[in-house]
Amino acid sequence: MIIRHLSLTNFRNYGRLELELSPGATLLYGQNAQGKTNLLEAIYYLATTRSPHAEHDHQLLHWDAGQAEEPVVVGRLVAQVSMAKAQERRLEMRLILERNGRSRHGGFRREALVDRRKVRLMDLLGNLRVVLFLPEDIQIITGSPGDRRRYMDITLCQIDPVYCRTLSQYNKVLEQRNALLRQIAEGSSSQDVLPIFTEKLVSMGSQIMARRAAFLRELARETQRVHYEMLTDGRETIRLQYLPRLGGHGTGMPDTADIVAQGEWLQVEGTEAAAIKKRLTATVHQAQAQDIARGATSVGPHRDDWRFLLNGRALSNYGSRGQQRTAVLALKMAEINWMAATTGDQPVLLLDEVVAELDARRRAALLQTVRTAHQTILTATDPGMFTREFLDNSTCLHVENGRVNLPVTNLP
Ligand SMILES: Nc1ncnc2c1ncn2[C@@H]1O[C@H](COP(=O)(O)OP(=O)(O)OP(=O)(O)O)[C@@H](O)[C@H]1O
Numbered sequence: 001m002i003i004r005h006l007s008l009t010n011f012r013n014y015g016r017l018e019l020e021l022s023p024g025a026t027l028l029y030g031q032n033a034q035g036k037t038n039l040l041e042a043i044y045y046l047a048t049t050r051s052p053h054a055e056h057d058h059q060l061l062h063w064d065a066g067q068a069e070e071p072v073v074v075g076r077l078v079a080q081v082s083m084a085k086a087q088e089r090r091l092e093m094r095l096i097l098e099r100n101g102r103s104r105h106g107g108f109r110r111e112a113l114v115d116r117r118k119v120r121l122m123d124l125l126g127n128l129r130v131v132l133f134l135p136e137d138i139q140i141i142t143g144s145p146g147d148r149r150r151y152m153d154i155t156l157c158q159i160d161p162v163y164c165r166t167l168s169q170y171n172k173v174l175e176q177r178n179a180l181l182r183q184i185a186e187g188s189s190s191q192d193v194l195p196i197f198t199e200k201l202v203s204m205g206s207q208i209m210a211r212r213a214a215f216l217r218e219l220a221r222e223t224q225r226v227h228y229e230m231l232t233d234g235r236e237t238i239r240l241q242y243l244p245r246l247g248g249h250g251t252g253m254p255d256t257a258d259i260v261a262q263g264e265w266l267q268v269e270g271t272e273a274a275a276i277k278k279r280l281t282a283t284v285h286q287a288q289a290q291d292i293a294r295g296a297t298s299v300g301p302h303r304d305d306w307r308f309l310l311n312g313r314a315l316s317n318y319g320s321r322g323q324q325r326t327a328v329l330a331l332k333m334a335e336i337n338w339m340a341a342t343t344g345d346q347p348v349l350l351l352d353e354v355v356a357e358l359d360a361r362r363r364a365a366l367l368q369t370v371r372t373a374h375q376t377i378l379t380a381t382d383p384g385m386f387t388r389e390f391l392d393n394s395t396c397l398h399v400e401n402g403r404v405n406l407p408v409t410n411l412p
Pocket residue numbers: 011012013014030031032033034035036037038039059060061062063064381399
């Protein structure tokens with residue numbers, strides 16, 4: 001797929017931007033703090049409804065727009081996208097801040113539109129698919145389980161609307177169940193209705209786990225291939241291992257050996273949601289007394305984790321920095337191929353400053369992938385790090401203080 005046109009209003013440091021985009025590679029270059037990353041963030045936001053950087057979405061609104069004393073401030077992101085089979089779509093996200101006398105950010109809301117018709121936010125997903133490369137991607141390996149769940153969820157939600165809906169329902173049921181557990185602990189509610197919430201929780205939870213297991217299995221295969229064929233000399237084998245919270249032995253909490261064993265079982269091809277549901281039900285029941293005491297649900301996909309194994313050892317504990325970087329690059333490159341194979345259309349690649357920190361071999365591998373993609377948008381402070389040949393085959397755009405222009409002079 002290809003983004004033909006991007007239009008931004010009051011988004012970060014862009015007051016107003018109208019930008020035609022070409023197929024192939026586009027290099028956004030310019031000094032620090034000019035708006036290169038903000039532009040990639042805007043595209044990513046339209047694709048995923050999430051920002052990789054902002055803590056709160058109202059931070060995405062241009063701060064000058066927020067200072068005027070108007071009662072309503074609107075930020076707007078619009079992309080014209082062409083998909084395979086010649087379909088065209090107009091995607092729009094509105095960020096609306098209404099100052100109605102309550103707390104400053106209390107009146108913030110978002111609206112999504114596809115072809116000018118209002119849709120639910122989650123229905124925006126899947127219309128534009130992207131794979132984002134950031135220098136901080138290494139956190140997928142070294143960061144928290146929450147970082148790794150977020151990676152799985154955002155990637156899966158771009159291609160699987162059923163998964164996305166189930167996940168959102170699961171989170172609601174989890175909240176309700178936790179509230180009930182607290183009430184039971186305080187004595188303000190009986191245990192009578194708990195089984196209803198537990199049943200909903202395990203039913204949706206097992207569907208989520210089945211999908212995640214299949215996702216990791218498919219991605220693992222491709223990651224191993226890319227890692228082996230393109231990035232290393234085949235000396236190292238890489239695996240992705242699912243670590244679900246399943247399989248306690250009567251005491252409630254599953255231990256590490258349980259979790260690894262259940263993860264191995266889940267990753268066997270053909271493991272069905274019904275079989276997972278049985279085990280999840282047993283684990284949730286075992287943990288029930290403890291959950292009531294804590295006022296929180298301790299097992300389920302909201303506590304999932306997964307990890308990389310390099311030659312059988314955990315990469316987060318034993319891998320060198322370079323090995324970790326290579327693994328995460330293999331994962332991202334695999335994600336591109338996986339998305340293309342699953343949907344029949346190439347995702348748009350967004351590369352923020354990543355080329356600068358790769359060594360020659362990994363840089364060549366990544367740029368090879370860029371060459372076969374329909375569209376890639378890269379950022380760099382110094383275009384000099386790219387080869388003449390690469391620059392000749394790319395569209396180079398200069399970013400300066402929230403404006404994007406064709407360069408006036410030839411690039412160095
Ligand atoms: N809500 C906002 N309103 C206006 N400006 C903002 C807002 N949020 C961030 N900025 C500003 O946008 C500017 C550009 O940020 P961006 O991260 O896109 O820079 P960059 O070109 O990628 O720079 P670098 O090369 O340092 O990565 C920053 O100076 C930042 O202060």
